[in-house]
Each structure stands twice: as C-alpha cells, then as structure tokens.
Amino acid sequence: MATLHILSHSPFGDDRFASCLRLLKAGDGLLLTGDACNALRGGSSACEALERLGSEIGVFGLQEDVQARALNAFPARVESVDYAGFVELCCRYDRTNSWL
Numbered sequence: 001m002a003t004l005h006i007l008s009h010s011p012f013g014d015d016r017f018a019s020c021l022r023l024l025k026a027g028d029g030l031l032l033t034g035d036a037c038n039a040l041r042g043g044s045s046a047c048e049a050l051e052r053l054g055s056e057i058g059v060f061g062l063q064e065d066v067q068a069r070a071l072n073a074f075p076a077r078v079e080s081v082d083y084a085g086f087v088e089l090c091c092r093y094d095r096t097n098s099w100l
Contacts, residue, residue: 008034
C-alpha cells in the first residue's frame with residue numbers, strides 16, 4: 001500500500017526528515033509543507049538527500065509554502081502543488097502519514 005508522507009517541520013531541527021526518508025519505499029510520496037519546504041534550498045544536505053531518492057518516489061512541495069520561503073529554484077523532480085493538489089494527493093495514495 002502506497003503512503004503519502006506529509007512533513008511540515010524543518011529538516012534542520014530534528015530527525016523527522018531523515019527518519020521519513022529512511023521509511024520511504026517505491027510508490028510512496030513525500031509532501032513538503034510549512035518549514036519542511038526548506039529542504040528544497042539548493043546545496044543543503046536535505047536537498048541533496050531528496051535528489052538521491054529513487055524516481056519511483058513522488059516528491060511534492062506545497063506551492064504556497066514554497067513561495068512564502070522565496071524558493072524559486074529547487075530540484076526538477078519536485079512537483080509544486082496547490083491546496084487542491086494536496087487534496088488530490090491524499091486521495092491518490094492508499095494512506096497518509098503526517099510527521100507531527
């Protein structure tokens with residue numbers, strides 16, 4: 001069963017980001033919201049970790065949060081989604097896991 005993992009905390013504050021990446025498997029998705037979007041900052045260790053993920057894992061960034069952090073350039077494999085896209089992702093995957 002494919003899972004959409006939703007992260008909202010900075011990848012630099014604790015180990016949630018690294019723990020989530022370790023649990024991702026083929027067919028899963030990762031949605032970055034809030035401060036988790038800071039993982040998209042080019043040159044950061046978090047961004048490099050995202051770039052190393054296999055192509056069978058979907059990576060998404062919530063458009064409003066990406067824009068709020070002035071992240072204009074991020075890995076091409078990251079798909080920007082609006083709130084309607086967020087809802088669609090929740091319906092697309094068998095289950096969701098919010099990393100609170």
